[in-house]
Amino acid sequence: MLDRRYRGICAASLAASAVLLLGACGSSDDDKTTTAAGGGPAFNGRPACFPNCVRANLKRAELARVNLDGIDLTRASVEEARLTDASMKNAKLVQARLFRSSLAGANLTGADLTNADLSRASLRGANLTGAKLTGAVFFQTTCPDGTQTAPPASKPPRCKVN
Numbered sequence: 501m502l503d504r505r506y507r508g509i510c511a512a513s514l515a516a517s518a519v520l521l522l523g524a525c526g527s528s529d530d531d532k533t534t535t536a537a538g539g540g541p542a543f544n545g546r547p548a549c550f551p552n553c554v555r556a557n558l559k560r561a562e563l564a565r566v567n568l569d570g571i572d573l574t575r576a577s578v579e580e581a582r583l584t585d586a587s588m589k590n591a592k593l594v595q596a597r598l599f600r601s602s603l604a605g606a607n608l609t610g611a612d613l614t615n616a617d618l619s620r621a622s623l624r625g626a627n628l629t630g631a632k633l634t635g636a637v638f639f640q641t642t643c644p645d646g647t648q649t650a651p652p653a654s655k656p657p658r659c660k661v662n
Contacts, residue, residue, distance in 0.1 A: 628661040
């Protein structure tokens with residue numbers, strides 16, 4: 501029979517392990533955002549909030565080579581995330597914050613990036629065919645063709661896409 505203090509420690513360890521394994525999304529009462537446990541992926545590499553990740557906090561998430569087709573990341577915080585070679589066809593990234601994220605080689609065919617912040621993000625080799633880019637911010641962004649945007653004096657910087 502285990503001593504009471506050891507049983508408490510074991511129960512706490514099991515509960516913490518379950519939360520990490522499940523990567524459950526939880527809500528923050530003060531700002532109403534959804535956070536994946538540790539910012540990391542859960543099932544099949546997808547965040548636990550998939551496909552409805554509106555206002556999710558996926559900062560620094562490791563989502564390289566993950567199928568995120570149709571995900572809704574409206575107003576999500578996806579800063580410094582690694583989405584290299586991810587499939588994000590028809591994803592909704594309206595007003596998403598993708599600052600310093602790597603989307604190199606990602607498939608963003610038909611994605612809605614309206615008013616998304618792609619400042620200092622890497623889109624090298626990404627497929628943006630049919631993507632909606634109205635109002636998207638491209639400040640010092642590495643474009644699909646490998647060029648980097650710079651802020652011109654008269655108009656906002658843009659990446660050339662198909």
